[in-house]
Amino acid sequence: MSLMTSAVRKPLIAGNWKMHLGLAQSVDLAKAVRDGTTGSPAEVAVCVPFTALSVVAEVLKGSHVRLGGQDLYWEAQGAFTGEVSAGQLCDAGATHVIIGHSERRRLFGDTDEAANKKLKAALAAKLIPIVCVGETLDERQSNQTFRVLETQLAGALKGFAPADLPPVVVAYEPVWAIGTGVTATPAQAQEAHLFLRKQAAKLYGEGFAAGLRILYGGSVTAENVDNLMAQPDLDGALVGGASLKAPSFSRIANFQVTAKA
Numbered sequence: 001m002s003l004m005t006s007a008v009r010k011p012l013i014a015g016n017w018k019m020h021l022g023l024a025q026s027v028d029l030a031k032a033v034r035d036g037t038t039g040s041p042a043e044v045a046v047c048v049p050f051t052a053l054s055v056v057a058e059v060l061k062g063s064h065v066r067l068g069g070q071d072l073y074w075e076a077q078g079a080f081t082g083e084v085s086a087g088q089l090c091d092a093g094a095t096h097v098i099i100g101h102s103e104r105r106r107l108f109g110d111t112d113e114a115a116n117k118k119l120k121a122a123l124a125a126k127l128i129p130i131v132c133v134g135e136t137l138d139e140r141q142s143n144q145t146f147r148v149l150e151t152q153l154a155g156a157l158k159g160f161a162p163a164d165l166p167p168v169v170v171a172y173e174p175v176w177a178i179g180t181g182v183t184a185t186p187a188q189a190q191e192a193h194l195f196l197r198k199q200a201a202k203l204y205g206e207g208f209a210a211g212l213r214i215l216y217g218g219s220v221t222a223e224n225v226d227n228l229m230a231q232p233d234l235d236g237a238l239v240g241g242a243s244l245k246a247p248s249f250s251r252i253a254n255f256q257v258t259a260k261a
């Protein structure tokens with residue numbers, strides 16, 4: 001059972017375009033997502049490459065679709081070649097930002113401490129942060145899943161005033177499910193989400209936990225989204241591969257759940 005009904009948590013379906021698409025393709029996809037998701041029961045967002053933020057912002061202006069970056073750096077400005085600040089994201093039209101994605105952790109050395117600093121910077125800039133956590137296959141197979149989730153969540157959420165935290169979104173993204181075509185079963189996802197919600201309650205209280213949106217990410221498709229979203233502690237999805245095609249992403253954003261399990 002969920003700690004609390006999900007009725008208070010507006011679902012969020014966010015696409016992560018990763019390092020894909022040129023400007024013309026980005027504009028076309030953004031237009032198609034905008035027009036294909038008007039009936040979505042969720043908040044819909046696309047997290048696009050830095051270079052495409054401004055042009056996609058123009059397409060999405062005045063629409064229901066929100067715009068996100070895929071990372072940020074915690075300093076406001078300075079000699080940090082290649083980095084992008086929270087203020088620069090806002091300036092380009094972003095309202096959301098992904099933090100601590102497993103590809104950032106695995107390929108670029110992002111740590112829990114970095115995620116924590118990025119989260120502070122994102123919240124200070126009034127961006128909605130999507131903080132990613134998740135275990136590798138080895139960790140799952142050696143029964144380390146809960147320990148990893150506890151450590152990553154506590155590390156990212158360390159040292160905040162409770163009043164600052166309501167905008168935070170957490171994404172449970174098992175690394176073994178990202179880009180592999182192997183999706184967590186609804187039961188596996190629900191188990192991890194409920195665990196994360198209980199950890200959030202331990203850290204910042206039941207009120208925070210009950211309102212915390214926890215997304216699932218890892219090979220979400222048009223075919224499996226409805227069963228995943230029927231789980232009581234799944235409050236949306238972070239979608240990689242299937243967000244690059246408007247029909248699949250739109251179908252995901254327009255998921256159909258009659259009643260939570």
Ligand code: PEP
Nearest residue numbers: 178179217218219240241
């Ligand atoms: C992701 O990159 O966050 C992701 C979940 O990718 P995919 O949907 O392709 O597994």
